[in-house]
Amino acid sequence: MNSQAALQTTNRIFAAILGGYAFTWGFSVLGITSLVALGIDFHEAETGLSLIAFLVFLGLFLWTFAAKSMIRVWLVLAGGSAVMMLIGTFLQNSLLS
Amino acid sequence: MFNSLRMSMGWVHTWMGLVLGFVLMICFFFGALSVFDREIDRWAIPDTRFEPQPMPSFDKVLKPIYQQLRPDPVDLAATERRVIGSLPDPETLKLESLFAYTTHRDPVLLIGGEFAIPNQPIDPADDHQHVHGRATVNPATGELLNDDALKIGSDWFYPMHFSLNFNWMMVGYWIVGLAALVMLAGLVSGVIIHRKIFREFFTFRPWKNLFRSSLDLHNMTGVVALPFHFFFAFTALVIFASNIYLPVTHTTLKPLHEHHEKLEAARTGLPHEPAGVAAPLASVDAMVAEAKRRWSERDMAGEVGFLSMNHLGDENGYVSIYRAGSDRVALVGEGIHFKASTGEVIREEPPRSVVSSIDEFLTGLHLQHFEHWMLRWFYVFGGLLGAICIATGFVLFVEKRKAGHAKTGSQGSRIVDALAVTTVTGMVLAAVGMLVANRLLPADLLGKGHWEQTAFWSVWGLAFLHAVWRSSPVAKARHNPAWREQSLVLGLMSLCAVGLNWLTTGDHLIKTVFTDTYWAVAGVDLSLIVTALIAFFAAAKLRAPVSEQKTDNALSRNKQVNAYD
Amino acid sequence: MTETIWLIAAVMAALLSMSWLALAYESHWQQVFPDTGTLPNSSRLKLTGWVFLLLSAVFCLNADHPSMAVLVWVMLLAVAAFSVAMMLSHRPAILKVICPQLFAVRA
Numbered sequence: 001m002n003s004q005a006a007l008q009t010t011n012r013i014f015a016a017i018l019g020g021y022a023f024t025w026g027f028s029v030l031g032i033t034s035l036v037a038l039g040i041d042f043h044e045a046e047t048g049l050s051l052i053a054f055l056v057f058l059g060l061f062l063w064t065f066a067a068k069s070m071i072r073v074w075l076v077l078a079g080g081s082a083v084m085m086l087i088g089t090f091l092q093n094s095l096l097s
Numbered sequence: 098m099f100n101s102l103r104m105s106m107g108w109v110h111t112w113m114g115l116v117l118g119f120v121l122m123i124c125f126f127f128g129a130l131s132v133f134d135r136e137i138d139r140w141a142i143p144d145t146r147f148e149p150q151p152m153p154s155f156d157k158v159l160k161p162i163y164q165q166l167r168p169d170p171v172d173l174a175a176t177e178r179r180v181i182g183s184l185p186d187p188e189t190l191k192l193e194s195l196f197a198y199t200t201h202r203d204p205v206l207l208i209g210g211e212f213a214i215p216n217q218p219i220d221p222a223d224d225h226q227h228v229h230g231r232a233t234v235n236p237a238t239g240e241l242l243n244d245d246a247l248k249i250g251s252d253w254f255y256p257m258h259f260s261l262n263f264n265w266m267m268v269g270y271w272i273v274g275l276a277a278l279v280m281l282a283g284l285v286s287g288v289i290i291h292r293k294i295f296r297e298f299f300t301f302r303p304w305k306n307l308f309r310s311s312l313d314l315h316n317m318t319g320v321v322a323l324p325f326h327f328f329f330a331f332t333a334l335v336i337f338a339s340n341i342y343l344p345v346t347h348t349t350l351k352p353l354h355e356h357h358e359k360l361e362a363a364r365t366g367l368p369h370e371p372a373g374v375a376a377p378l379a380s381v382d383a384m385v386a387e388a389k390r391r392w393s394e395r396d397m398a399g400e401v402g403f404l405s406m407n408h409l410g411d412e413n414g415y416v417s418i419y420r421a422g423s424d425r426v427a428l429v430g431e432g433i434h435f436k437a438s439t440g441e442v443i444r445e446e447p448p449r450s451v452v453s454s455i456d457e458f459l460t461g462l463h464l465q466h467f468e469h470w471m472l473r474w475f476y477v478f479g480g481l482l483g484a485i486c487i488a489t490g491f492v493l494f495v496e497k498r499k500a501g502h503a504k505t506g507s508q509g510s511r512i513v514d515a516l517a518v519t520t521v522t523g524m525v526l527a528a529v530g531m532l533v534a535n536r537l538l539p540a541d542l543l544g545k546g547h548w549e550q551t552a553f554w555s556v557w558g559l560a561f562l563h564a565v566w567r568s569s570p571v572a573k574a575r576h577n578p579a580w581r582e583q584s585l586v587l588g589l590m591s592l593c594a595v596g597l598n599w600l601t602t603g604d605h606l607i608k609t610v611f612t613d614t615y616w617a618v619a620g621v622d623l624s625l626i627v628t629a630l631i632a633f634f635a636a637a638k639l640r641a642p643v644s645e646q647k648t649d650n651a652l653s654r655n656k657q658v659n660a661y662d
Numbered sequence: 663m664t665e666t667i668w669l670i671a672a673v674m675a676a677l678l679s680m681s682w683l684a685l686a687y688e689s690h691w692q693q694v695f696p697d698t699g700t701l702p703n704s705s706r707l708k709l710t711g712w713v714f715l716l717l718s719a720v721f722c723l724n725a726d727h728p729s730m731a732v733l734v735w736v737m738l739l740a741v742a743a744f745s746v747a748m749m750l751s752h753r754p755a756i757l758k759v760i761c762p763q764l765f766a767v768r769a
Contacts, residue, residue: 425729
């Protein structure tokens with residue numbers, strides 16, 4: 001495998017594992033805080049998100065390899081994670097104030 | 098990077114499947130053994146070869162045993178690093194909480210507790226200020242089992258499958274977690290790239306060349322047990338989600354979590370903190386009787402699976418009693434909490450919500466504490482099918498590439514083949530080798546458990562070296578003789594283990610099956626004999642060398658299945 | 663005891679079901695009935711196969727608590743399918759027993 005291909009492969013793998021994980025983390029944070037804000041019991045929200053989080057991660061993992069544009073992949077994974085973390089932590093603060 | 102969905106999924110399936118496949122072999126094989134972990138414990142520790150019984154009386158039998166419980170030295174050292182000053186003499190530490198745990202398959206039961214320490218934590222946010230202690234108890238004699246007596250089933254094979262027994266910084270857990278995710282990706286990508294999934298559902302053509310017959314077997318074992326493979330990998334991630342893989346509520350959302358804990362404590366009436374006022378302990382047996390009465394009333398008569406006590410000796414102390422879920426998929430449940438000093442019921446846990454029920458079902462499905470022997474054996478079967486799926490995956494990888502690698506002089510196939518031998522025959526050799534060591538080493542040997550672990554890793558290491566040493570034919574597109582050689586050794590070793598059990602304990606198969614029936618030990622012996630038969634059968638099959646010409650022809654005919662790479 | 667009987671019934675139903683579903687495919691039919699000039703009556707075989715599949719589910723539900731029965735049934739299907747595949751590849755003649763004339767069609 002030449003270095004161009006190696007770089008591409010590494011990019012995909014990093015995105016799939018680390019990027020996917022970051023998105024899943026942000027998704028859980030936003031998911032739990034949103035449900036609690038809607039009146040759902042905290043423990044229920046936590047359990048519910050743990051059930052769907054890995055399905056989301058799986059979907060993203062496969063999409064990362066199937067997608068044409070890596071720029072789009074990173075935008076969605078890293079960008080999405082950041083946005084969801086922001087909103088989620090903001091929600092947590094307002095729930096606790 | 099890829100031209101189509103099939104190509105991208107093919108890449109994921111082949112390459113991520115290959116790399117994590119070596120880890121997944123361990124998960125599936127030791128997972129399959131874990132179904133009968135306690136039975137393997139009985140085989141390994143002959144002193145515990147008696148019948149299981151329900152949780153014994155706390156007041157009469159268990160209570161005095163807790164006096165013998167001591168802080169675990171490893172946890173003591175780890176805790177000392179997290180607190181200011183040095184810890185007091187371990188002999189003087191007092192228990193602030195305890196638990197007792199048993200299932201329908203345990204003659205011995207597990208007890209443990211947390212010891213309070215006066216030291217302040219170095220990091221104020223660190224709220225773990227106690228040292229853990231754990232022990233296995235023989236309820237008939239009231240004695241603690243020797244720490245050196247390693248429970249090869251539940252304390253070695255079982256944790257092997259979820260942590261690789263590699264606990265430094267939880268690295269083993271994380272590798273297994275990644276492997277679980279890749280397993281899911283492998284299953285989905287496998288379905289996407291497999292064109293004739295229903296038409297080839299029952300297809301297995303062992304009379305064809307190695308590549309084609311391995312592909313048939315790989316597809317079949319993957320598809321017929323697809324729900325099993327998917328659910329086990331998925332529930333593996335869910336089980337460790339909140340504590341390890343996605344600890345969102347212990348980090349980012351910790352403030353919300355703490356807030357909820359306080360609300361929960363207020364709502365349930367289960368005090369989060371001790372009161373600081375001394376109080377006696379009422380009769381726990383009476384509490385157990387009351388719990389059983391309440392379960393019967395709800396049409397769920399049962400035994401105690403788990404018992405715990407918090408804030409020992411304090412006014413706020415409470416006793417929690419959970420029902421063993423032997424007749425259903427959920428693990429333990431229907432918890433009832435009692436005020437420790439008076440025995441009155443503080444709270445009876447309400448029926449689970451929908452989300453909790455689903456979670457409990459998924460967890461229970463994986464951890465299988467239920468009493469259903471046919472389903473248990475089906476689980477072993479499923480685990481072995483998973484192992485076959487992965488092992489045939491390795492064979493496919495090598496068979497497809499070794500001719501090409503032989504021409505270019507690449508060592509790739511050779512390396513993969515050597516690693517495959519190591520994680521297929523080598524791994525089983527390590528497990529059986531450990532059992533042999535267990536019978537050869539004297540029962541009172543100091544540190545026997547550590548010696549057994551050394552034997553395990555050594556046998557595996559030797560298998561690896563042997564596999565590498567014998568692998569040069571693969572670089573010339575032929576077969577590695579290590580497969581056959583290790584199969585032979587495995588067969589002999591398995592029979593050895595059975596013989597050694599007879600010699601060292603007197604529990605031979607006629608006795609354990611017919612005259613003084615004890616299925617736990619008989620089952621392990623019979624499984625070892627079956628292993629030997631399969632190993633010898635494999636060795637016999639592997640004797641006929643496959644000619645190079647036949648391999649070449651077969652590979653060119655199979656071009657159409659090579660669409661994904 | 664009754665649990666055992668229901669489970670045995672479920673196992674038999676599953677094995678029969680998988681055998682008939684397999685034989686609905688011409689390739690597998692030929693493995694069991696080589697050179698007989700017959701073809702499988704696929705629709706009849708598939709229908710019977712699915713009916714017995716559902717029957718095995720009912721038997722499982724009679725044996726155990728529903729949450730357990732579901733797991734038993736799903737695993738049973740895997741075991742049955744694997745067993746049928748092995749029979750087809752090693753001893754296909756065994757399956758002749760469960761194939762009365764009404765499942766065959768003149769080629």
